[in-house]
Amino acid sequence: xKPLALPTREIKRAGLRLSEIGLGTAPLGxxxxxxADEAARATLEAALDQGITYIDTAPYxxxxxxxxxxxxxxxxxDGFTISTKVGRLLLPDRSIHTDQVRHGFRSAMPFxxxxxxxHDGVLRSFEESLERLGLSRVDIVYVHDIGAVTHGADDAxxxxxxxxxGGLRALERLRSSGAIxxxxxxxxxxxxxxxxxxxxxxDVILLAGRYTLLEQRAHQLLFPRCERAGTAIVIGGPYxxxxxxxxxxxxxxxxxxxxxxxxxxxxxxxxxxxxxxxYRVPLAAAALQFPLxxxxxxxxxxxxxCADRVTETLALYRTPIPAALWDAMxxxxxxxxxxxxxxGSSSR
Numbered sequence: 001x002k003p004l005a006l007p008t009r010e011i012k013r014a015g016l017r018l019s020e021i022g023l024g025t026a027p028l029g030x031x032x033x034x035x036a037d038e039a040a041r042a043t044l045e046a047a048l049d050q051g052i053t054y055i056d057t058a059p060y061x062x063x064x065x066x067x068x069x070x071x072x073x074x075x076x077x078d079g080f081t082i083s084t085k086v087g088r089l090l091l092p093d094r095s096i097h098t099d100q101v102r103h104g105f106r107s108a109m110p111f112x113x114x115x116x117x118x119h120d121g122v123l124r125s126f127e128e129s130l131e132r133l134g135l136s137r138v139d140i141v142y143v144h145d146i147g148a149v150t151h152g153a154d155d156a157x158x159x160x161x162x163x164x165x166g167g168l169r170a171l172e173r174l175r176s177s178g179a180i181x182x183x184x185x186x187x188x189x190x191x192x193x194x195x196x197x198x199x200x201x202x203d204v205i206l207l208a209g210r211y212t213l214l215e216q217r218a219h220q221l222l223f224p225r226c227e228r229a230g231t232a233i234v235i236g237g238p239y240x241x242x243x244x245x246x247x248x249x250x251x252x253x254x255x256x257x258x259x260x261x262x263x264x265x266x267x268x269x270x271x272x273x274x275x276x277x278x279y280r281v282p283l284a285a286a287a288l289q290f291p292l293x294x295x296x297x298x299x300x301x302x303x304x305x306c307a308d309r310v311t312e313t314l315a316l317y318r319t320p321i322p323a324a325l326w327d328a329m330x331x332x333x334x335x336x337x338x339x340x341x342x343x344g345s346s347s348r
Contacts, residue, residue: 002153005053006098006314009298013203013234016081016139018299020292021317022054023047024236027305028069029062034099037069039060039306044073046307048080050314056206056236056301057133058085058186059125062107062119064132071133082135084214085144086171099280104258117146117158119166126174140157141171142206143185147192154217159195170199175203184231189259197225204298208236209257211294213244213272213287213329214265216336232298234252239302240265244287247273266333271278275328285319293340 008017028040035043044055046188057070067084071079074080090111091293099108115126156291161167171183183201185196193205194277205226208249210220212235218233226233243261247253248270256265269283276283304310327342 002267006053008053009232010139011182011204011298013201013232014140016181018054018234019052020233020299021052021313022056022299022301023310024054024301025055025057025066025070026061027189027303028057029066030099031061031104031303032106033305034106041070042307043304044070047304048073048077050162050310052310052314053079053080054083054301056083056186056234059090059129059132059141060085060088060103060113060144062105063102063109063111063113064090064148065105065109067129067132072134072225073171073280075134081139082133083140083142083186084129084133084136084138085117085142086122086167087117087144088128089116089121089125090114090128091314096165099304109343113154115140115151115154115158115163117143117165117167119170121161122167122170123174126170126179136334137179139181140204141150141180141183142204143171143183143187143196145187145197146185147187149189149192150187162196163199164228168196172200186236187235190218193222193329195224196245196310197231197325199230201229202231204232204234206236206301209240211227211235211291212238213290213298214256214268216339219336219339223294224233226251226296231296233294233296235300237290237303238287238291238300239284243269244272245284245302247283249273271332272329272334275334279322279325279328280340281321281325282319285316286321286325286339288313288316289319289321289342295340 097108099106099264106181111202151158176182183204185343186206188208193230241255273283329335
């Protein structure tokens with residue numbers, strides 16, 4: 001079956017085009033809840049069959065489980081773009097025998113992640129990702145979770161390994177040799193992006209959770225610099241870990257940045273949800289489409305956990321949204337006045 005066409009946008013520095021909606025595969029690494037191999041395979045096949053051609057994974061997602069599942073589904077396909085990440089090595093651990101939650105994942109894969117942003121660590125991580133995927137290529141590599149929020153007191157050592165320790169040099173070597181088409185960072189921190197941009201020419205940044213209906217600081221702090229540098233942006237976590245997908249009226253467990261949301265976030269989501277109800281637009285549709293109004297954004301990548309969720313996501317992506325809804329959000333102080341918004345009804 002020929003895949004349905006989905007609009008694409010270009011990462012100019014890398015000569016790559018990504019589908020406007022990508023597939024985030026942290027859920028396929030059993031994030032929070034286990035998923036059967038068959039369900040994971042069906043999710044990936046549904047995405048490809050419906051025109052999602054950009055797939056993002058990482059060693060950390062299920063400690064190799066996500067990469068293994070992604071590779072098994074993609075090995076028989078073509079026409080896709082794939083990204084993975086470096087910064088953690090997976091070390092064998094004989095004590096692991098169950099799928100008890102570790103670092104948020106319900107995976108029994110017998111490996112424990114260890115941070116390593118050094119030259120040799122980056123190259124080793126890349127080679128091991130290819131082996132787990134069973135693929136001969138990866139298009140984009142992101143430096144995963146570099147930054148003070150993740151590393152705390154160890155931040156200086158990790159950043160030193162990435163810069164003076166040669167991690168970025170290793171990525172430049174992979175790019176110049178043609179082993180990858182481009183590299184960047186995959187983080188939840190705006191400041192980490194700016195720091196790394198001081199040391200390397202990044203093709204693309206995967207910014208998770210920091211440009212959504214709930215926060216737009218990246219519009220002033222990061223995106224202008226990216227435009228000057230020719231660095232594209234991929235938006236991960238458009239629902240801020242789920243709260244912008246479920247809203248606050250449902251009985252679903254509320255998560256914001258992987259944790260219980262604070263009261264002010266719950267109240268802001270309540271206001272957004274009520275306003276969307278007035279215009280008969282699903283909150284999740286507004287959250288998914290909002291980042292695509294930014295010229296520097298090339299793809300929005302929600303994490304999806306089943307084939308039905310793929311279909312639902314593409315329906316949200318195509319949901320008509322009246323311009324009046326965005327105007328009302330601005331009028332009520334729910335959106336920064338300066339940020340671009342989609343205009344008129346969707347015609348995707």
